[in-house]
Amino acid sequence: MSRIIAVLVVLSVMFGACTHTVNVALRPDFQTKLEKKNQLADVKPAVKFMKGSYADKRRETGTLTTFKEGIHTYNFYEERPVSEALFEGLETLITGSGHEWMKTGVGDVQIDAQLLNLQARRDAGFVMVSASSSVQIKLDFIEKKTGTMLYTQVYNGADDREQALIGMIDMVVASLDAAIVKCINDVGADEGLSKALKKVNKPVAVAE
Numbered sequence: 001m002s003r004i005i006a007v008l009v010v011l012s013v014m015f016g017a018c019t020h021t022v023n024v025a026l027r028p029d030f031q032t033k034l035e036k037k038n039q040l041a042d043v044k045p046a047v048k049f050m051k052g053s054y055a056d057k058r059r060e061t062g063t064l065t066t067f068k069e070g071i072h073t074y075n076f077y078e079e080r081p082v083s084e085a086l087f088e089g090l091e092t093l094i095t096g097s098g099h100e101w102m103k104t105g106v107g108d109v110q111i112d113a114q115l116l117n118l119q120a121r122r123d124a125g126f127v128m129v130s131a132s133s134s135v136q137i138k139l140d141f142i143e144k145k146t147g148t149m150l151y152t153q154v155y156n157g158a159d160d161r162e163q164a165l166i167g168m169i170d171m172v173v174a175s176l177d178a179a180i181v182k183c184i185n186d187v188g189a190d191e192g193l194s195k196a197l198k199k200v201n202k203p204v205a206v207a208e
Contacts, residue, residue, distance in 0.1 A: 047108050
């Protein structure tokens, strides 16, 4: 009898397992969540930035992220490319710090971006539901006038949240949006980047 019960349990798990497809349009709230007082705001004179290349350097690029919750597997796909969200965040950060984002033409500094890692998950308990996510990017800042690498750095953002009883899948999307905002804020807080940018457009001393 116990063997029959065990077989039935295994069969119920096999047939009860579900794979869910979730199309995600990441739209972080950059306008209100980005820090206005940051290291970039101290860079004078103002710098003209321009969008550069983008590359997804993750090992698994077929999905935006994948996680398991019990017998369920959730596959997140890009409804809006994550590159759009990242460059939107950089544009908002830069213009909000007193600099210029070039829509056309050539800027002083080109930003090349790489997505190194993006993860998310949800855990449902008896009382609380939690969601967590993390984002890691690498940015190269290239001085267009000379074509040289001005600065390069890896930036991170993470988010953890929980709520009582029911946490829908939108909770995971909101966590991802928040992690991206924190990753872009990490760029604005980089003192090393600020020091490097202060060398751009620096007035040349004229010998008397």
